[in-house]
Amino acid sequence: xxxxxxxxxxxxxxxxxxxxxxxxxxxxxxxxxxxxxxxxxxxxxxxxxxxxxxxxxxxxxxxxxxxxxxxxxxxxxxxxxxxxxxxxxxxxxxxxxxxxxxxxxxxxxxxxxxxxxxxxxxxxxxxxxxxxxxxxxxxxxxxxxxxxxxxxxxxxxxxxxxxxxxxxxxxxxxxxxxxxxxxxxxxxxxxxxxxxxxxxxxxxxxxxxxxxxxxxxxxxxxxxxxxxxxxxxxxxxxxxxxxxxxxxxxxxxxxxxxxxxxxxxxxxxxxxxxxxxxxx
Amino acid sequence: xxxxxxxxxxxxxxxxxxxxxxxxxxxxxxxxxxxxxxxxxxxxxxxxxxxxxxxxxxxxxxxxxxxxxxxxxxxxxxxxxxxxxxxxxxxxxxxxxxxxxxxxxxxxxxxxxxxxxxxxxxxxxxxxxxxxxxxxxxxxxxxxxxxxxxxxxxxxxxxxxxxxxxxxxxxxxxxxxxxxxxxxxxxxxxxxxxxxxxxxxxxxxxxxxxxxxxxxxxxxxxxxxxxxxxxxxxxxxxxxxxxxxxxxxxxxxxxxxxxxxxxxxxxxxxxxxxxxxxxxxxxxxxxxxxxxxxxxxxxxxxxxxxxxxxxxxxxxxxxxxxxxxxxxxxxxxxxxxxxxxxxxxxxxxxxxxxxxxxxxxxxxxxxxxx
Numbered sequence: 001x002x003x004x005x006x007x008x009x010x011x012x013x014x015x016x017x018x019x020x021x022x023x024x025x026x027x028x029x030x031x032x033x034x035x036x037x038x039x040x041x042x043x044x045x046x047x048x049x050x051x052x053x054x055x056x057x058x059x060x061x062x063x064x065x066x067x068x069x070x071x072x073x074x075x076x077x078x079x080x081x082x083x084x085x086x087x088x089x090x091x092x093x094x095x096x097x098x099x100x101x102x103x104x105x106x107x108x109x110x111x112x113x114x115x116x117x118x119x120x121x122x123x124x125x126x127x128x129x130x131x132x133x134x135x136x137x138x139x140x141x142x143x144x145x146x147x148x149x150x151x152x153x154x155x156x157x158x159x160x161x162x163x164x165x166x167x168x169x170x171x172x173x174x175x176x177x178x179x180x181x182x183x184x185x186x187x188x189x190x191x192x193x194x195x196x197x198x199x200x201x202x203x204x205x206x207x208x209x210x211x212x213x214x215x216x217x218x219x220x221x222x223x224x225x226x227x228x229x230x231x232x233x234x235x236x237x238x239x240x241x242x243x244x245x246x247x248x249x250x251x252x253x254x255x256x257x258x259x260x261x262x263x264x265x266x267x268x269x270x271x272x273x274x275x276x277x278x279x280x
Numbered sequence: 281x282x283x284x285x286x287x288x289x290x291x292x293x294x295x296x297x298x299x300x301x302x303x304x305x306x307x308x309x310x311x312x313x314x315x316x317x318x319x320x321x322x323x324x325x326x327x328x329x330x331x332x333x334x335x336x337x338x339x340x341x342x343x344x345x346x347x348x349x350x351x352x353x354x355x356x357x358x359x360x361x362x363x364x365x366x367x368x369x370x371x372x373x374x375x376x377x378x379x380x381x382x383x384x385x386x387x388x389x390x391x392x393x394x395x396x397x398x399x400x401x402x403x404x405x406x407x408x409x410x411x412x413x414x415x416x417x418x419x420x421x422x423x424x425x426x427x428x429x430x431x432x433x434x435x436x437x438x439x440x441x442x443x444x445x446x447x448x449x450x451x452x453x454x455x456x457x458x459x460x461x462x463x464x465x466x467x468x469x470x471x472x473x474x475x476x477x478x479x480x481x482x483x484x485x486x487x488x489x490x491x492x493x494x495x496x497x498x499x500x501x502x503x504x505x506x507x508x509x510x511x512x513x514x515x516x517x518x519x520x521x522x523x524x525x526x527x528x529x530x531x532x533x534x535x536x537x538x539x540x541x542x543x544x545x546x547x548x549x550x551x552x553x554x555x556x557x558x559x560x561x562x563x564x565x566x567x568x569x570x571x572x573x574x575x576x577x578x579x580x581x582x583x584x585x586x587x588x589x590x591x592x593x594x595x596x597x598x599x600x601x602x603x604x605x606x607x608x609x610x611x612x613x614x615x616x617x618x619x620x621x622x623x624x625x626x627x628x629x630x631x632x633x634x635x636x637x638x639x640x641x642x643x644x645x646x647x648x649x650x
Contacts (some may be wrong), residue, residue, distance in 0.1 A: 173333050174366035178427075179354045179383030192370045 029255075036060070036248035043244045059249040063233070066268030067250065071225070072232030077257075079145055079216075079228055080209045086149035087156050087205045088198060094153070096186050100172060110161070117154040121147070121215055129218060138225040144216055151215075152205045163197040164190060199268030203261060210258050229254045282344040282357075282434035282467050283309045284330060288341035291325050299325040301491040302339070307469060312461050314482030315471045316404035318514070321488040323471045327437050328471060332356050344434060354383075360437040361429035363444060365420045367427075368414040373399075374408040377426045384431075391430075399462070400428040418449045425460065438470040441476065456481060475515050479503070487511045509645035512566050512638055518602055518613045520566045525640060527553070527561050536565055536639075540608035544584050546634050552649045553639065560648060566638035569602065572614040587612075587630040591622050605630065 035043060036059055037052040063069050096112045129149055137143030175185045213230045220226045233250030236243040284307040289302040300322040315323040332353030341349050348356055367376050374395055377598045381391045399405045402422040414418055419534040421441060430434055442450045458481050461468055472478055478485045479499045486496040495507040506512035512520045525538035534545040575586055589612060593604035603614045603622060639648040
């Protein structure tokens with residue numbers, strides 16, 4: 001009996017904790033959605049209301065029609081998809097080499113790559129910006145995509161290598177005896193097997209790039225036409241006054257693609273994150 | 281069809297570890313050669329060097345008379361079956377078997393024909409559309425063999441292919457692989473640490489120990505005439521019994537004296553020893569468990585050659601009984617008929633079949649009887 005009560009209390013406590021964490025995580029999202037349907041005067045009143053007095057869907061229409069939403073959205077899609085593609089390509093190749101080949105300094109190079117995770121992008125802004133100026137890449141799409149790819153590589157290599165380490169070498173040797181070159185082993189054996197990691201890296205990278213704000217603002221300093229969505233919708237934020245309903249509507253719209261990608265790939269993602277954790 | 285020749289082949293890894301030392305052997309066309317030895321003896325490394333998966337530090341490897349030391353694995357026309365099957369998990373069984381032919385750009389019709397033929401031989405026709413994970417261990421091993429068959433390679437290599445299977449399936453697959461060899465009439469090189477597999481499957485066996493070849497011979501020749509104490513102890517289950525002793529000659533008769541007993545050697549043993557081990561006095565006597573008898577069944581045995589022993593363990597095997605006995609400082613295994621009734625702790629008089637003894641030089645382990 002005592003055991004049952006203890007179990008019940010323990011279960012109840014953990015559920016309460018999980019509910020609290022969920023509320024803390026979900027509240028900003030729900031608040032964003034709620035605000036996106038409000039009128040400006042309703043937001044600015046001194047009385048805070050959670051539920052809008054009336055649902056103003058035209059906030060969304062305004063954002064889409066008047067704020068170059070389509071253009072910013074397409075910019076973001078372009079930056080995100082090319083970055084994801086770049087990260088998947090370079091990280092998987094590098095991880096294949098780090099995992100399955102021996103060469104002098106292999107460990108040192110690997111730890112150098114991984115060590116770059118310790119440097120936050122803002123910490124490298126000034127040298128990066130100077131470098132991009134010298135390469136004539138400031139205010140260009142390439143000037144944004146290249147640092148984006150670089151920023152995602154270290155973590156992606158780490159994930160890919162962990163996964164490739166678990167693939168038995170005999171599989172590669174069998175492929176070699178079957179007539180595969182190293183390149184074909186990578187393309188025809190390693191990559192098809194790495195689907196869970198491809199999905200995981202895609203989601204992590206896409207989320208990071210889609211939500212990235214600061215680097216885009218710095219690199220595209222004088223070409224607003226190339227802004228990604230996250231920078232573009234900030235036009236609703238003024239110096240003295242911020243148009244919260246439209247800003248929130250824009251942010252709500254910006255959230256949809258990443259949410260869809262996550263829902264589509266989440267089953268792979270769980271496999272990818274736990275890959276190598278359990279001997280199967 | 282091909283002959284594989286290794287001439288003084290060695291493998292030394294960076295850091296100086298020598299995995300294979302100065303190995304020479306000729307594997308004849310269509311021969312089923314077994315490489316057997318304990319873990320770390322260099323058998324798998326030798327196989328991997330033949331496959332082209334390991335570089336050769338020194339020596340020559342010839343396939344069909346052509347030196348292939350520097351020929352990449354894919355161009356050696358060799359197929360290999362791995363211990364853990366090494367099937368491609370993302371491909372169907374058909375694609376697994378067809379993969380090497382696709383790589384070599386065979387026409388689709390030819391690929392289909394070959395895969396279906398191999399599947400027919402191995403009983404895999406019904407599972408060609410399935411993925412490896414849905415197959416049993418035995419089926420996966422057959423797919424691995426099928427993948428090798430479809431290529432019709434010059435040489436088949438097997439690296440402990442039955443180790444992951446349960447005992448019953450291992451016996452079945454052993455027979456299947458032997459049949460396959462008779463059917464395909466191709467050179468096969470098979471690595472195992474299991475001497476039963478080696479004895480039952482191979483045309484010849486190469487026994488490796490400490491990176492060197494100890495002996496190459498036919499299975500029964502290895503069993504009956506081991507060239508060293510190591511081979512004598514490794515081949516045969518239960519293993520050969522060994523006693524340390526000294527050879528003494530008294531009144532023109534030769535004796536082996538050990539702790540607590542003295543054995544009179546036969547004249548033919550003395551003659552043979554004179555040829556192979558002159559001046560050797562410290563020896564190891566080896567006797568197989570089936571050559572140890574209960575004196576009750578050998579009434580004509582000389583009293584001099586009787587070893588008093590005590591039964592330590594009785595292991596009924598069905599058709600026979602294995603007895604572990606204590607004889608002075610030594611432990612002896614005897615293989616007895618199943619109708620022998622003995623109990624643990626019982627005293628027994630043992631008689632050795634002196635015609636079947638083996639003598640080895642105590643220091644080097646070299647066989648002394650020719």
